[in-house]
Amino acid sequence: MGCSGxxxxxxxxxVTGVITKGTTPVTNATIVFTPEGEKSGAAATGRTNDQGEYSLTYTGGxxxxxxxxxxxxxxIEELSTDESKPVPPPVMYLPEKSAAVISGENVINFDLAGIKPKAE
Known part of the structure; x- marks a missing residue:
């Protein structure tokens, strides 16, 4: 037996995908995948760009x-360029179903139209 590291x-x-509200891309959103069940552990996170696209990153990059x-x-966090206006608090959405991640490439899109925000 050697050291296998x-x-x-x-x-x-x-995991990549697009977050939309209807046909509108959702920008400045943070998406978090938290493992369920026996394999629970560190979450993977991503942030949407101007097209609503995200890519997840796990611990250690x-x-x-x-x-x-x-x-x-x-x-979803609204960014304000007008310092005279207060920035509204972040809005959280919890899609009703869990997401299945398999080995290899996963494209998982979310449409937030019709999903009500939840209180943190």
């Missing part, structure tokens, strides 16, 4: 999210 890093699947089922949380 085993780590506690779970198997990761690459590794690309992807743990393979298996994850609870999803999406937090």
């Amino acid at each position: 085993a780590s506690d890093t779970p198997d990761l699947g690459q 590794l690309k992807g999210a743990p393979v298996g089922m994850s609870k999803v949380k999406i937090v």
Whole structure:
């Protein structure tokens, strides 16, 4: 038996997608995938760009999210360039279903139209 360099890093699947509200891309949103069940552990996070696109990153800057089922949380922050106006608090959305992450490439899109925001 040699040293295999085993780590506690779970198997990761690459996760990308787009967050929209109807046909409008959701910008400045943070998306969090938190593993469910026996394999619960560190969450993977991402942030949307101007087109509503995101890519998840795991602990240590590794690309992807743990393979298996994850609870999803999406937090939208409005950025204000007008310092005279207060910035509204972030709005959180919890899509009703969990997301399944498999080995390899995963494209998981979310449409927030019709989903009511939740209180943090």
